Amino acid sequence: MDSLTQIALGSAVSVAVMGRKTALWKAALWGAIAGTLPDLDALIDHGDAILNMTRHRAETHSFFYLTLAAPLLAWGVAKLHGEMTLFKRWWLALWLVLITHPLLDTMTVYGTQLLMPFSNYPFQIGSIFIIDPLYTVPLIVGVVLALRLKDDRGIHYNATGLIFSTVYLMWSFAAQQHTTTLARTSLESKGLAEAALLVTPAPFNTLLWRVLAVTPTQYFEGHYSLLDPTKKIIWTSHDKGAELISQYDKEVSVARIKAFTHGFYRLSQTDGNLFVTDLRMGQEPAYTFNFNLGKPENLPNTVPQLMSQRPNLDTALPWLWRRMWGEVIASPR
Structure with a gap:
């Protein structure tokens, strides 16, 4: 997905996990940063245009490497903010942010190499376009309301945005399967x-x-x-x-x-x-x-x-x- 969507998803997931245990701006900020980190591989020049394409969404989108990176990132964040008692909570939040990034990318048609270094197979579902406002806007609205409101209503709005976006993904998959059935019947004819x-x-x-x-x-x-x-x-x-x-x-x-x-x-x-x-x-x-x-x-x-x-x-x-x-x-x- 596009960078704005990944930032919004990362912030929403982090806010949902951290809740009021830390300042919401911290959760949203580090969720946004972690949410966009995997896509920094796009800055790497592998020497030719085809390698640049096929090596995008590789190691930095791997469950294995992201799982290794999560505790290191969480330790740094907890240490920076003097919240070592929340280390495990930060670990869970940032791991979920990192993992949901390639999971969402897999819903597009590009191809995401989730199992590096054990396999370079590019997984793709292709049920959502790389930019889709109906997925992204609810996440943004939920995070903004969580940051603006001083009570738990903001937390609930953030959760609602996550739920809506997840249901929308489910809808996209169902619509894709419906269209696939029609297309297969048409081809057979x-x-x-x-x-x-x-x-x-x-x-x-x-x-x-x-x-x-x-x-x-x-x-x-x-x-x-x-x-x-x-x-x-x-x-x-x-x-x-x-x-x-x-x-x-x-x-x-x-x-x-x-x-x-x-x-x-x-x-x-x-x-x-x-x-x-x-x-x-x-x-x-x-x-x-x-x-x-x-x-x-x-x-x-x-x-x-x-x-x-x-x-x-x-x-x-x-x-x-x-x-x-x-x-x-x-x-x-």
């Missing part, structure tokens, strides 16, 4: 029962869902809103680059993207350069993670370059708003 399927929310909401199906040679994209007048999904087909994949899928950069995306990728060629694209984030024809691998004959000695494809917001945002509310219109191109 088209003779594509064996296609790999990915269902993720469109930006900023959980009403409109993007459905992506991948076969060895093609990928199919569609959208479904929970407010659509029918359960019909309209699919558009696109070339996955099967011939290129047969030639280059063993190349290191391509293999990394293949593993990290769980196979939801494509290869293409433009002006003699080879491109590998993560199909999970974005929508046709604009994708967030599109990498230029250079001339195929120079592989693997070229350094991948990130070539993000940004949508035209003048058309994308109005389409998103109308499509979200159940108006069946073609995707902007």
Whole structure:
């Protein structure tokens, strides 16, 4: 999730655990700091754009390493504030803050390596977009009220924000499963029962869902809103680059993207350069993670370059708003 959401979640969790045992501003402050610490790995340059992508949400998001870090951080906080009698409470609070960060990240589609160093498998559920106001705002409101109110009402409001956001996550997962069932039925009717399927929310909401199906040679994209007048999904087909994949899928950069995306990728060629694209984030024809691998004959000695494809917001945002509310219109191109 975005940094603001992780800060808000960290503060809310810390305030909920510490309560009135310490000043609420301390709980909120250290919760915010601990809540954003795992994402500092984004500042590390691993040498090329694909490594930077696939090494994000790795060690700093691992249950193992975060559990080791929690008592050290708690000791420092307790020592700083002269609250060593609250060391165990700070330990619990900050451990929960650190652990809930990667758990929330796992609800997005990016991929979080929870089990490092024992496994680098990128876990993803993909039921919530990286920015979703309905998840974040209740957390912020709860923390702000906890800090402003002088009685226990603030603590209750903070707990209410946490409960609301958690229920919203549960709702997002249920909506995703509903859409997955419809998409799978639609694929079966088209003779594509064996296609790999990915269902993720469109930006900023959980009403409109993007459905992506991948076969060895093609990928199919569609959208479904929970407010659509029918359960019909309209699919558009696109070339996955099967011939290129047969030639280059063993190349290191391509293999990394293949593993990290769980196979939801494509290869293409433009002006003699080879491109590998993560199909999970974005929508046709604009994708967030599109990498230029250079001339195929120079592989693997070229350094991948990130070539993000940004949508035209003048058309994308109005389409998103109308499509979200159940108006069946073609995707902007």
